[in-house]
Amino acid sequence: xxxxxxxxxxxxxxxxxxxxxxxxxxxxxxxxxxxxxxxxxxxxxxxxxxxxxxxxxxxxxxxxxxxxxxxxxxxxxxxxxxxxxxxxxxxxxxxxxxxxxxxxxxxxxxxxxxxxxxxxxxxxxxxxxxxxxxxxxxxxxxxxxxxxxxxxxxxxxxxxxxxxxxxxxxxxxxxxxxxxxxxxxxxxxxxxxxxxxxxxxxxxxxxxxxxxxxxxxxxxxxxxxxxxxxxxxxxxxxxxxxxxxxxxxxxxxxxxxxxxxxxxxxxxxxxxxxxxxxxxxxxxxxxxxxxxxxxxxxxxxxxxxxxxxxxxxxxxxxxxxxxxxxxxxxxxxxxxxxxxxxxxxxxxxxxxxxxxxxxxxxxxxxxxxxxxxxxxxxxxxxxxxxxxxxxxxxxxxxxxxxxxxxxxxxxxxxxxxxxxxxxxxxxxxxxxxxxxxxxxxxxxxxxxxxxxxxxxxxxxxxxxxxxxxxxxxxxxxxxxxxxxxxxxxxxxxxxxxxxxxxxxxxxxxxxxxxxxxxxxxxxxxxxxxxxxxxxxxxxxxxxxxxxxxxxxxxxxx
Numbered sequence: 001x002x003x004x005x006x007x008x009x010x011x012x013x014x015x016x017x018x019x020x021x022x023x024x025x026x027x028x029x030x031x032x033x034x035x036x037x038x039x040x041x042x043x044x045x046x047x048x049x050x051x052x053x054x055x056x057x058x059x060x061x062x063x064x065x066x067x068x069x070x071x072x073x074x075x076x077x078x079x080x081x082x083x084x085x086x087x088x089x090x091x092x093x094x095x096x097x098x099x100x101x102x103x104x105x106x107x108x109x110x111x112x113x114x115x116x117x118x119x120x121x122x123x124x125x126x127x128x129x130x131x132x133x134x135x136x137x138x139x140x141x142x143x144x145x146x147x148x149x150x151x152x153x154x155x156x157x158x159x160x161x162x163x164x165x166x167x168x169x170x171x172x173x174x175x176x177x178x179x180x181x182x183x184x185x186x187x188x189x190x191x192x193x194x195x196x197x198x199x200x201x202x203x204x205x206x207x208x209x210x211x212x213x214x215x216x217x218x219x220x221x222x223x224x225x226x227x228x229x230x231x232x233x234x235x236x237x238x239x240x241x242x243x244x245x246x247x248x249x250x251x252x253x254x255x256x257x258x259x260x261x262x263x264x265x266x267x268x269x270x271x272x273x274x275x276x277x278x279x280x281x282x283x284x285x286x287x288x289x290x291x292x293x294x295x296x297x298x299x300x301x302x303x304x305x306x307x308x309x310x311x312x313x314x315x316x317x318x319x320x321x322x323x324x325x326x327x328x329x330x331x332x333x334x335x336x337x338x339x340x341x342x343x344x345x346x347x348x349x350x351x352x353x354x355x356x357x358x359x360x361x362x363x364x365x366x367x368x369x370x371x372x373x374x375x376x377x378x379x380x381x382x383x384x385x386x387x388x389x390x391x392x393x394x395x396x397x398x399x400x401x402x403x404x405x406x407x408x409x410x411x412x413x414x415x416x417x418x419x420x421x422x423x424x425x426x427x428x429x430x431x432x433x434x435x436x437x438x439x440x441x442x443x444x445x446x447x448x449x450x451x452x453x454x455x456x457x458x459x460x461x462x463x464x465x466x467x468x469x470x471x472x473x474x475x476x477x478x479x480x481x482x483x484x485x486x487x488x489x490x491x492x493x494x495x496x497x498x499x500x501x502x503x504x505x506x507x508x509x510x511x512x513x514x515x516x517x518x519x520x521x522x523x524x525x526x527x528x529x530x531x532x533x534x535x536x537x538x539x540x541x542x543x544x545x546x547x548x549x550x551x552x553x554x555x556x557x
Contacts, residue, residue: 006288011327029324030332044079048087062297062309067330071289072274076315100245100302102255106262110295119287128387129406136394138367148357151179179354186358210355230349237345242303261400270311451481482553488519518549
């Protein structure tokens with residue numbers, strides 16, 4: 001029977017029992033979230049190396065698609081700080097054409113993850129990896145904003161972390177006091193605004209206030225040293241015509257690592273955001289549907305000049321806190337941003353770059369999770385190694401290498417832990433079932449005839465454990481006539497485990513030793529039935545419990 005994709009958009013389920021009261025609540029939440037998303041979309045776009053309207057276009061199109069197709073009722077999608085580092089790096093190396101192609105490829109990867117129901121698997125990526133690269137991204141974002149925050153005069157900013165700081169210190173003499181004042185005041189406004197109002201976002205207050213102040217300073221006070229968006233970008237207040245990104249096999253091959261990074265980041269951040277939202281609303285999102293929605297958004301957005309997008313935790317929480325309880329709020333948020341782009345787009349040219357840098361400094365601080373980072377340093381040595389490796393690779397090299405090495409480290413450590421937990425024991429002469437806590441009669445014991453040995457595998461029988469099983473076999477000096485392999489505690493067996501079992505069978509057959517399997521669960525039995533080994537061992541020698549296995553083994557003697 002063919003498996004159907006797990007695609008159930010929340011919007012269509014919600015609309016079946018939608019009411020006027022729910023719409024009003026979603027309308028208000030959508031308007032507020034749209035206003036909150038405005039400065040962030042502009043800041044993320046510029047920090048990523050594209051124009052401010054490209055950040056807005058991403059928030060509009062991706063925000064609409066993620067809400068329309070998504071598996072969460074309250075998820076808000078758009079550009080996020082997590083993508084800044086990787087997007088900037090791709091643009092520097094391949095240009096915007098390369099970024100568009102990488103985003104489309106990443107979108108296809110996300111679609112495949114959703115169709116193959118990998119949503120639940122993504123959740124099991126080790127927490128130290130997530131904190132490591134999130135903290136690394138935060139430090140990198142902060143580093144990229146130093147030039148604009150202090151108004152430094154630099155012909156170009158080096159790409160790597162250490163060279164950036166060297167260039168900043170070398171240009172310290174060009175510091176612009178006006179830009180520095182605007183940046184620091186912007187940070188102060190964002191920090192202190194929540195003390196006066198929980199509804200109005202501090203980033204919006206800072207941008208509105210600082211834009212007016214800088215406009216007055218430049219227009220009537222003759223101060224020209226404060227750079228604004230209009231000094232660097234030409235604002236086009238309209239949706240662009242779709243352009244097909246150039247894709248060839250050569251392009252795909254060169255961009256696969258970057259696309260993989262975008263896909264993994266998008267999957268992790270969107271599902272993390274949806275999970276946090278579930279904890280607040282009491283609902284449960286569909287992770288596979290969410291991945292399909294994220295994939296669709298990232299496939300379509302590049303055709304309109306957008307950048308990678310995913311679920312945004314801060315905007316999602318803003319939506320929930322302001323009464324949003326259905327995907328309609330996310331759709332309204334996208335419409336609000338579209339109206340702002342079309343009607344007020346040209347006014348964004350007056351926003352000072354130092355103010356946007358201040359916004360991103362706060363974003364970086366909130367992303368840094370420094371308290372969590374500090375607490376993880378007190379965990380096991382293996383977790384600390386994964387955390388610090390991922391963090392340092394993200395900062396010093398790039399996010400693609402950090403994620404790949406971090407996942408590889410976590411996988412190796414996981415295999416090491418499982419192999420340490422899995423045990424292989426040998427019993428001769430008498431098997432005492434009363435010690436196992438699963439007795440039928442008290443003090444039940446099974447007598448084993450001379451020449452019968454019971455090997456019990458406790459844990460997964462896969463390639464990380466197969467060598468241990470071999471060593472245990474070789475450690476037995478005398479040769480048995482019948483070997484019972486007790487597998488009641490084996491939850492699964494991979495190809496290498498099967499290969500080792502086949503090797504054991506061939507060795508036993510050569511030495512004229514019979515093999516009997518006991519307690520084989522349905523999953524392990526299914527693996528055996530697909531192999532030639534099943535017929536060689538014989539169905540009569542694959543027993544459901546140890547009583548039948550011992551009886552069968554004793555009968556051979």
